[in-house]
Amino acid sequence: MDQKKWKRHYLLRSLILSGFAIWIAEMIITERLSHYLAPRLHMLIYVTLVVLIILTVTSIRQIFVGKNEDDCDCDAHKMPQTKWGTLLVYGLFALPLAMGFVMPDKILGSAMAENLGVTLLSNDVRKMAEVNATANSAPHVPAASEQVQDDEAPSAEQASGQDTPQIEQEKQESVLPDSGGKLDDAQLQELFGDSSFGDFYRDIAIYLYKQPIIKLDDKVFLDGLTAMELYAKPFSGKEVETMGFVYHQSDFSELQFVVARFSVSCCTADANVFGILVEDSEAKKYEIDSWVKVRGKLELRSANGYDMLVLRASQVEKVDAPKDPYVYYSFDTPIEN
Structure with a gap:
């Protein structure tokens, strides 16, 4: 050449x-x-x-x-x-x-969310953890002589000091403050004492619970949602502020929409959608893919056998999309100011 x-x-x-x-x-x-x-x-x-x-x-x-x-x-x-x-x-x-x-x-929005599905604030994660914990313990079928002894003796769970999910729930209800009073560290440890979910999410839950207004910003959005899924009941009645894009689904009522965010592990090809179901009297006026900042109180609802936290909005404000619209798992416990 x-x-x-x-x-x-x-x-x-x-x-x-x-x-x-x-x-x-x-x-x-x-x-x-x-x-x-x-x-x-x-x-x-x-x-x-x-x-x-x-x-x-x-x-x-x-x-x-x-x-x-x-x-x-x-x-x-x-x-x-x-x-x-x-x-x-x-x-x-x-x-x-x-x-x-x-x-x-073009950032990901409602069109992709409709295809992927949205993970909402329901404690199905907690129920899965309870099912897995039960499955890990092999069932014991007592003999006839053992059945008589079992009627007279305390159960294995009582003898070992382990709480069933029902007892754990009763303990949480007894610790919850009646009139918005604050809990000390010992009471918080008892309230979020179920360590089957891991110490990390327990620490996240305690950190969020201490906040007068739980601000689910970009850094704590995913870990915070997971913690509230695992410990749904204690967070009922807490005030939350978060930001995301508006997502409407065909089976929602006229008062409902989701404030959602995409989580990315490596690239946008592996994105997933997480969000909170919001109830607001003017829900219909917020266009899909528009960005809003929402503040309100969490309410515990029961749907299909699961406890679901719904955000009853008291303030909804339209905002611009952030430079980085996606959120990521940090796996770092936030430091209290």
């Missing part, structure tokens, strides 16, 4: 490499990288940008100071020989690059 054609190929490669580098740099500068990737993967993009810059500089260098003799193209990695081959090879890279620059960014 003569030098002119050889340098033209390196010019095309340099343009494509520099295009990808500029595209990634532009997303980083404008803080749009979170529209596609979770923050924990951003470091990989930074490394990719550095590699692309190095490759671009190397490719440009080949144009000006590369070899001066003709190349016979005898090696395995030879340049495309025909115009159609050149168009096909470089088009595979140029097409997605052009789409990245031309197509607008």
Whole structure:
């Protein structure tokens, strides 16, 4: 291949490499990288940008100071020989690059939520944990002589000091304050003493319960919802403030909508939807995918055998979508101020 054609190929490669580098740099500068990737993967993009810059500089260098003799193209990695081959090879890279620059960014919304389904504030997680805990203990069928002894002796659960789910629920109800009084640390430990859900969510639940107004911000949104799912009854009557996009479902009443957020583990392809069912007299006026900040009190409802927390709104305010519309599990217990 003569030098002119050889340098033209390196010019095309340099343009494509520099295009990808500029595209990634532009997303980083404008803080749009979170529209596609979770923050924990951003470091990989930074490394990719550095590699692309190095490759671009190397490719440009080949144009000006590369070899001066003709190349016979005898090696395995030879340049495309025909115009159609050149168009096909470089088009595979140029097409997605052009789409990245031309197509607008679009965050996930109600259309995707309808396909995925929304996880609401119901304690089905708690019931699953109770079922799993029961399944892990093998049933014991007593003999006839053992049945007489069992009638006279206390049960194994009573002897070992372990509480059944019903007893645990009664303990929670006895600890709950009657008139909005505050609980001390010992009472909170008793209220959220069920450690079958793990110490982390118990600590999150205690942290949230201490707040005069529970603010489910981006950092604590997912962990906070999970904690309130596990300990639904103590949170009934607590005031909550949160933000998200509006989602309406066909089987909702005219007074209901969901304030929802998408959670992302790695990228938007693995997104899931979590939210709180809100009841408000003006629910119909809030358009789908519009962003709102909602404040109100949680009420405990029973639906299909599950306890569900519903947010009775006292204040709904329209807001702009945040720069990063997605939320992530942090697995860090918030520090009290």
